[in-house]
Structure formats: C-alpha cells, structure tokens
Amino acid sequence: MLRRYVLRRLFAAALQLLALTVAVFFLIRLLPADPVSRFVGLNASAEAYAQAERNLGLDRPLLVQLGQYLGVLPGAGPGLLQGDLGTSWVTGSPVLDEIAHTLPRTLELVTLSFVVAFLIAAPVGMLGALRPGGTADRGVFVYSLFAGSQPEFWWGLLFVYVFFFSLGWAPAPLGVLSPMTSAPEPVTGFMLIDSLLAGRPEVFVEALHHYALPVLTLVFILSGPIIKMVRQNMARALESDFVLYARCAGLPGGAIARAAFRAAMAPSMTLIGILYGFMLGGAVLVESVFSLGGLGQYAIRSILAFDYPAIQGVVLVITAVSLLVYLALDLIHAAIDPRVSYA
C-alpha cells in the first residue's frame, strides 16, 4: 500500500515536473526579452547577431528547440530526459554542475534555519496555547504577525549593520567562508558536513559563524508563521472534545498534553511543507545579501542575464525539491495520524 502510494506520487510529480518545464520553456521564449542582444551587444552587426542567434539555438523553430532540450531529437545530443540540463550561456559550464555546486548551499541554509526556527518557535507557540488570552500569549501573537510580514532582505541588512558594523560580532557578509580560507574537498557539497569529513573542525566553526546572520534572518521571518500555526493547532487541540473528555476521565495532565501535542502536530505537517517550499524561493534574497553562493543567487544571475538553460534548470530543480519535500511531509503526516489513509 505504502509503496504503491509513494510510487504513484513520484510518478505524478514527474509528470508535473515535465509539464512545468515545458511550460516554462515556452513561456520564456515567448516573452519579449532578447537574450541575443544581451550577449552580442546593442550595436552588433546583423551577421554577428545572426551568428550569435545560431549559437544559442534560437533560430530554430520552437518545437525543434524543445525537442533538442528534451533530448528526443534523433541525431542531436543528449537532453533533459537523459539527465543533461544543457550548458549555461553565461559561463559555458554544464548547468547540472553549476546547480550541483549551488543547491547544497541553499539547502544547508534553509534546513538549518528551519530546524532552529522550529526548535525555538514551536515551544513558544505551545506555551501561548496553554495560556490563551494572557499577556504573554497576546504579545507572542502580535510578534508572530509582525515577523511573518517582514522583508527579509532588509532585516538581513539591518543585522549586518548591527552585528557586523556596530558590534563586530559577525563576519563580513562575503560568503560562507572568509575569502582567505581554503574550502575543503566538496564531497557532499554541504559545507558543514564536508568540513567535518575533511577533518577540519575550524572550518566547520567558521562556516557556522558565517551562517549565523543569514540563519538569524530566516529564523526571524519563519518564526512568525510557525508560532502562529503551532499556537492555533495546539489551542484547537486543547479545546477539542477529546481533551475535555480526557480531563473528565481523570487522566494525568502530562498524558493529556502529549495527546494534544500529537493532535496538533499532524495538521502542521502540511503547512511546514508549504513553508519549506516557500523558503526555498525566499532564501534568494537572503543569499544575495550575504553572498552565500547558493541556488538563489544563481537564479538571480541567470534571470537577469537571460540565460535560458540555466533558468530552466533552476526551475526544474527547485520544483523537484519542493515536490519531494511535500511527499516526505505527507508521509510523516500519515504516520502520525491514523485517520489519514493512503488515498
């Protein structure tokens, strides 16, 4: 049952990915932007322009271009369906490589932020639910509304000003490591893991140090919706009939609290999935502020440079990660809540 469900979801996800990729493919080619001039300059001659267009493959009919991209044209090279995401028009490197370098950085940032945010925000939300209406609860509630509506890029800058410029606690926002430090061997791509694998704990600490501010920024933003959601679900669980009934039956308070917590966590799983997907895209701005070199920055660069293959690659990869995260969280939800069946 479980295996069939997972397979079905994966299959549906693959279809969705393909549909999205094709849609984006056409979308960006139908928009008025002109990548050719971007490379060749505005004052290029007609032949140079035509040559550049040929190089980029933009002179062929759309469907042929699509076929080439997917790798289904006979005689042409490998494409998407063979695992080749094309070559970046800006750097000339394979898009897959570039993404493989940048994606882990973003994942590291987002996952780290999520874990920290959850560890801090969830207990706060729960406390708010246990004493509803109290001053602490209202204060926390207003905070959650505030935090969830903030521009993360500005807060990042603010933190840089306060913690780097004024207090000197944080390092300069120049990347994951100081420009002077040599990076360890990229095994997984995750700086924190790689530094430990390479037996260089000082790099681990330095990376953490550099991650501190960007994680702080994201945690601040994330704490808003997480507190709100945990508090709401917990309050709902505590007011539910079965909690009242458990009190009627004289069950000990600890057992009741644990049961309420479990009932509150199940619906939260879906929202966490949505938040994670949201953060994957939202980390873009934080990455820019702190020059972390993640997928977000890569996306910005590609979009502003009209680098079509890179753009398509980014869209594909981010959506794929989001869909996987949704699937994982749905499975956790089903594991916690017996009412959910593998429908």
Next chain:
Amino acid sequence: MSLGGAEAAVAARSTPSRTRRRPDPLFALGVAIVAVAVLLALIGPEIAPYDPTQATLFYNEPPPPLAEWPGLLRATLAGELPQPPHWFGTDASGFDVFSRVIAAPRIDLAIALAANVLSLGVGVLLGLVAGYYTNWATALLMRASDVMQSFPVFISAMILVALAGRATGNIVLALCLLYTPIYIRLTRAEVLTQRKRGFVEAARAMGSTELRCALVHVLPNSLAPALIQSSVTIGFAILLTAGLSFVGAGVRPPTPEWGLMISTGANQIILGEWWPSVFPGIAISLTVFGFAVLGNALERRYDGN
C-alpha cells in the same frame, strides 16, 4: 392555539450579541496603518518637500539628530528655513530620502491593489465555475493551479518581470498570475460547500434556475475567504514588489520604491551610512504589518459569525 414553542424559541435567542463585540485594538491598529499608507499613496508625492526623482546638491547627508527635530519642525512651519530639512538624510545620489519614502506608497500600493483586484475578480469567477462544473477543463485548471503553487513565488515573479520587461504593468501581471490560483482555490472550496447548503436546495426546489442559485445564493456566501485573504495578499504583493526591485528585477530607477531604495542603500550600510536603507525598510515593515494585522482581525471577525 399555543404559540408557546415558537415564541419561547424566538425570545430565548434574541439576545443582541451584536452589541457585545469587544473593542479590538489590533483591528484599530491595522486600520490606522493602512489608512496612513493609502493617504500617502494619494497625496504623498504632492506633499513631499523635495521632488522624489530629482537629485539635490547634498550627497550622503545624515539625518538631523532626533533632539533637533522639534526645533526644526517649528522653524519649517514658521517658514524660517530657506530649504526644508532632510528629515531622513540624503542618499549617495543626492535624493532626499524622506521625500522618496513618502512618495513610494503610490507605486507600491497601486501595483499591489491592482494586482489584487484583478486576481480577485478573475480568481473568484474561475473558482465559481470550477466549483460548479467538474469536467476536463476545470480539472486542468485545478492541476495547473496546483503546479503553479508548488513553485516558489519569488523566482516566478522574477522570471516574468525580467523577461517581459521591467514595466509597472508587467509587474502587476506577474503578481496576478501568482495570486489568481490562490483565489481560485479558496473560492472553489467555499463554493463546493455552499452549493450543498439547505437554502440553495430550497431555491432549487422552488423552481429557481441553477444560474440564479449560483449568482444570488452561492456567490455572495462564497466571497468571504477570498476577501479576507485580500488584505494579506496586498501586503505580500508589496513585499514581493520590493524584493523584485531589490534584486533589480522590479521597477526601474529613479522611481521611488522602497525595495529599490533599500537596494541602492545596501552598499553603504557596511560603511555605516544606514539611513538610505533603514527608513524605507521601516516604512515597508510597518505597512505590510498593518495589512497583516487587518487581515487577521477580519479573519477573527468572520470566524465569530
């Protein structure tokens, strides 16, 4: 014959619960902030002391210390000063930050409101249709909505705006494309529930056409979730516009826009010149917070019904 049952039933429930609503300070706060933002959108550029798009001769002037503000205000109102003070200082290009900060709501709110109204209109109508008909077209619509929602909002917006050209209209369209699926989904869910309500069936039973039922009964009762979501959506649209402008995929300079201002001021912050970025940031922070608070207060009011 005894009216006992009916009379008692009516009397028992007639307590005017309407008058007992507790005053909601959060609601008042939200309304106040939004009102200020709307006011600035309407008259901001006109009352600004300097032209927001013209550089002054003073570069990187820090704002006057807070202690001096009352004195400066008095002097300005008395007309004693040759030139209005730079309340928020000036930035690296010489623009007066204060003027630009209060001129920005016009464009931010205009974009956010336009995008929201369009998405709402289209989304609600499509949601109504999707709630009534279940055929391949609506299934496709819902699938497409799903796919669009699984994709990060910011990157989609960037792609759309950057590649379509950084005109205000394109930003509005990009936002519409992103928010319409939300309204479709919200409305459709509500329509599916409301269609089955007793009074809709009663209307059918008394000979009303399906179209009339939809327009007269179902639609008005299905609007609430979308309308409540609007307040939050407008706030997020402002954030999105600012974010886009921050990375260079939004409005073009020298249009006064909060995100753009933060972006141009970003380089200076590391040097300690905080005012070109901080003031517009405070403005955005408060404004979007105001919309979020308003939306939340509306949500709580509706839940109570």
Next chain:
Amino acid sequence: MTGTEPVLEARGLSVSYPGAPVLRGLNLAVRRREIVGLMGDAASGKSTAALALMGLARAPGTIDAGEVLFDGRNLLALPEAELRAIRGRDLAIVVQNPRAALNPMTRVGRQIAAVWRAHREGTGGEAAARAVEMLRRVGINDPERRASAFAHELSGGMAQRALIAMALAAEPRLLIADEPTSGLDVTIQAQVLDDLARSVAEAGTAALIVTQDLGVVANYCDRVAVLHDGVIVEDRPVADFFRAPEHPYSREVLRLQRAATGARLAPADTVTEETLVEVRGLSKAFPIRGSDKVVQAVDGADLIVRRGETLGLVGESGSGKTTVGRTLLRLEAPTAGEVRFRGEDVTAARGGALRALRRSMQIVFQDPYDSVNPRWTVERIVAEPLALHTRLSAAARRARAAELLEMVGLSPDLLGRRPRGLGSGALQRIAIARALAAEPEFLVLDEPTSVLAPTAVNGLIELLRRLQAELGLAYLFISHDLTTVKFLCHRVAVMYLGEIVELGSVRQVFERPAHPYAQSLLAAHLEPDPVQRGRPRTPLEGEIPSPVDLPTGCRLASRCPHAEPACAAARQALTPMPDGRLVRCRRVAEGEISAEEVAA
C-alpha cells in the same frame, strides 16, 4: 434497593458564560442504584450541568457558586489533583458525540486501559485485559478486535459503547450520561440503553441521564428532574411526573403525550379520495468514486399520497427515506421509476413545466439553520417563491410575507430581521412559511422535528395539523421519531435498506406490525409512557449493514430472527395482506409468522 444517602448532591450550583448566566442555583441529588433523568430544552444548560457536577466547565464558562457534595466533601472546593483522582474513578461521564470524545490517534483499547491505570493499580497487561472485558460487558461483539480499532473506524453505536466502557472501567459510583444516544438509530439506541442500564444495575452504580427524549426518561429512569430557566423546576418519581406534572413548563413538555389518550390527537380528518402523488418503481443509486460499486439508496419504491393525507415514511439510517423525498422533488435525478403529480410526469418534465410543477410540490428540510440564507432578511427568505413565480410588486410581496408569517404563528415584526439569533423552532416555521408562499398542494417534510426541543416539536406538529385542515395539504412526513408520526400521519411506510417493507394505516402498522423489521422498530421505540416499561423486546442482532453490497434475497435475512435459507435466495415482493396493507416478507404473506401484538 435505593439508598437514602445521596451519592452526589448539588446545592445552589451556578454556572455562567460571559454575559449570560446558564445555571442559577441548581439543586439535584442522585442516590445509589438510582437512575435520574435530567430533562430540559436545548439551551437550558443540561450539558453544562453535567460537566459542572464534575467540577468542570467548558471554556469560556465558569462555575460561579454552589457546592457539589460527594462523600460529604465539596468537590468545587477541592484542589485539582484530588478532583482528578475522583474523576474517572468515582465519577464518570459519557458525552454526546462519542467519536469526537475519543482520542483519534490512539487505539480504543489503550484509551480504556489508560483510564483504568490512572485510577487503579495494575500492570499494562492487566489493564489491557480489563479493557477487553469492559468492551464485552457493554455488549460489543468481538471485543478483542474492537479494542485495537481507532475511533474513526467505529460506528456511532460502537463508539458510544466504547465510551461507556471507558467510563465504567474504573468502577465509578456515579455515571453521568449526557444525551448518550442522540444521533443513534432507534434500534441501536435501544441496544445501547439496555446495555447501559444492565451494566449500571450489575455494578450497583448510580446514574444520571441527561436527555430531551421523553421515551428514554419513561423507560429507563426512576426519577426525573426538569431543568428550566437555570433551575430545577420539578423533581419527581417518573410515574408521578407523567401522570400529573406540576410545573407549567413540564405540562407544556408533556402536552402532546398527555392528550394522546383522548381522541383529540388523531391526525386531521382531511383525507380525500383524489390521488395527488403517485410513485412507481422509484430507484436511486449513487455511484461511489473510484469504484464500480454503487450505493443503492432506494430500490423500487411504490407509494401513493392522496390530497389531504399524510403519509409517513419511517426507517433508520441507510433506509433511503430522505432520498425518496428528495428524488420525488427532482432534487436528485432518479435512476429508474416514475413520479406523477396529478397525473403529470414529474420525472420527465423539463424547463417551464418542471418549474410549474415545482410550485405545487415543496420541501421543508431537517436543519432549520441551514435552510435559510444567513445574509437575507426573513422577508426576503419567505418571499423568494413570490419573487420567482409572481409579478407582485415589492409592497405586495411584503404584505403576503407578513400574512404567511402569521399563518405559521410568527409575528410580522420578524420580517426585517436576519436569521441570526432566531431559535430553531422559529426558523423551521419560517421555512414552512416559505414553502407555503408558492401555494403548494403537496409538502415533503424531511425530519422537520429532529433537531427541535420537545416544546418546539409540539408546536410544530400542531401547526402542521392545522395547516393541513385549513389548506387541504398533502404531506410526506419523513421521520425516525415514531411518536410524531403517530400524531400526524394517516398511513405509514416502513423502509429498510432502500425498500419499503411494510405499508399500511398507522393503526395497523403501529398496533400490529407484520414485518419482522417493523416489529423490531416498534418494539425498540421508546414510548413516552412509564406504564409500558419492561415490555419484552425482540431486538434485532447486530448493526445495520452497509448499503453498498446488498444481498440478493431478503435484506433483513442476516439479522432476522425468523430467517430461513429460502429468505436469502430470492428478492421479496411487496404483497397485499387481507387487511389492506402491504408487506414485503414471504413468510408473513404465507401466514407463517403472525403479527405480534404491540400495545398502543
């Protein structure tokens, strides 16, 4: 033997919600081995009282004053830790919505075991065994399997019994049951209450049953306390209460019952010869998503309603009675069969013809709150048919709406109000006024009284009778409440799993039911008359099967005490009997089983 010292005594108990007092000085005592019934209207605060007796109040309510004496100690003055020890161990409660009261994520057996372990010493294994034992004692078959089920996997009756098991697990001295059987089918209700009464008697527990149902009070309680306006207005032994109620409110509640002995309360003498509605072979199947199977809600129903007549349609969940009503009005499209109104074919009518027919056939739904558009004024609601079908001016519509409100016993002052704040009885009358606006000849009433309090039910039944006499209306009265059916209907059809199993005059079917299901249904019906108590029942075994995979032969065969192999072989046909009624049972038709005598 009822002890004289009360197990639990409440004195001057006052509970209020913000801005509204609910209980204003409640005095109530329950003695050992006694079953007390607590009656009252919907908003009277019965559930609040039940919780308050345990020292609990559902947020945002608070217990303001009074004492609850248990073992000589005032529960309300005890610290929470001691209260918790008493709750569950000495005092137990069973609440109204069983599946919501159970933890949705833990298996039922473990929950029962947890309650036991919270109050008694024992190992996990002992607790688990006790849980299974309790489930068996409350009448659940196959208790080991049920113990490992989750709450949402249990049917309503099962879940309620599991809750009773949980409550009785630690052997309490007092069991409070708050509307323990509302929402359950009549036959299941009888089973659950019998099991409850038996468990309570075996353990020597005292019990307090909170209910609106006079039948429950009459058949299971020793004493009855009536809660009205925040206080107990009457507290008497059951027989005395039913024979001679003292307080005006009690008299109001018992009005219909007490007049039952007189001839006054027969249905209106309005039946004519003219056939108004004719239904032949009506069938409706609902497809199930994602499978080939269907739910055969109605399977070949035949009935006739004459002008001025009320035909009752009774049955339990899954019987298809609601679907018949809806399909008659084309709110659902029938899968087969035809419906004729005054000879015209309703099932095939289209467009303008259907609209015209729809004026003559109206419906009143079960849920009065859901039947009206909450954003409209009462005037607009009632006048909607007028706006649709007539060309009356706004002023004329308003005048007519006022007339209609008066016809249903409401004041025209209500015209400008919104539905919010109106009681269920008033809303139901508004729904009737709206139905009358179209000037129908035939009215389908789909369980119109099931959510109403007893006093509102009385008023509504009287209203319907009066309207039938004045306007010559015909009714199809769908209900599971046999008491109201008796007051309003001339003839009645009993349905089971989509088929009509017996159809005859009310007198015939109610006094001498022929079909085994009808017999069981009537036996399970709790007559609100304590004199009838202790009547032997022949309850059907088991639960009502799912309407998805229906057997080919007699649908009752799996549960019928008179079943033979031949019954399951072929579908039974509706056969006329000598006295004019129709019965769908081979054995009855051939005289093998005789109609049991059921006292009137």
